[in-house]
Amino acid sequence: MPPSVPHRAARSGPPPPVRVPARPCVRGAGFTLIELMVVLVIMGLMSGIALVSWQALLPNQEFNSAVRKLSDTLNATRSEAIARNREFRIYYQIDDDSYRVRTPFLDGGGIAYGDTDEGRLWTNHVGLGDLGIDIVSVTIDDETYTDGEVYVRFDPLGASSYHRVVLRQEIFDRDFTIEVLPLTGDIRFHDGVFVREIADDSDFE
Numbered sequence: 001m002p003p004s005v006p007h008r009a010a011r012s013g014p015p016p017p018v019r020v021p022a023r024p025c026v027r028g029a030g031f032t033l034i035e036l037m038v039v040l041v042i043m044g045l046m047s048g049i050a051l052v053s054w055q056a057l058l059p060n061q062e063f064n065s066a067v068r069k070l071s072d073t074l075n076a077t078r079s080e081a082i083a084r085n086r087e088f089r090i091y092y093q094i095d096d097d098s099y100r101v102r103t104p105f106l107d108g109g110g111i112a113y114g115d116t117d118e119g120r121l122w123t124n125h126v127g128l129g130d131l132g133i134d135i136v137s138v139t140i141d142d143e144t145y146t147d148g149e150v151y152v153r154f155d156p157l158g159a160s161s162y163h164r165v166v167l168r169q170e171i172f173d174r175d176f177t178i179e180v181l182p183l184t185g186d187i188r189f190h191d192g193v194f195v196r197e198i199a200d201d202s203d204f205e
Helices: 033-084
Strands: 088-093 098-106 120-127 133-140 143-145 149-154 163-169 174-180 187-191
Touching (some): 033 088, 033 120, 033 163, 033 187, 088 133, 133 149
Antiparallel strands (some): 088 149, 098 120
């Protein structure tokens, strides 16, 4: 007979409590009111800086566009004179800071004969004053004009009167000169007020 195993008396009373490790306190993922206000202030400052930069840049872009537009008008007028085998003119109204193109055609169609402006077809009327751009002066050959209305010719061969147009943007204290060479009608650009020196005999020695 196998030896008997001593019997342990069962413990009385409730079981011992189970220890659960404490979890660290985790902060909520949202933002506090102060953090949101700081973000809004920073965004407002950045928007203000961008707006001021754009407002300062816009007039400068308008000035560059005005220079390009006048250059395009000069090139197009010369090309039209060659293609139509007719004289075209560009009139500069210095007092009104504007310019326009006089064609050799009548407003109702047909060719305009003589030198009268009555019934003429005018194109490319551009006013620069609304953009804050002034026509300071127009120099034709050796004569400089600072007021009134003057014009330059483009003949059927593409030759032009030598002339310079000085534009000014007061807000940036900026001047720019557009120069049209005679015979070829080529256009050159000069930052600032440009004056071409008259050639003398020493230039050809």
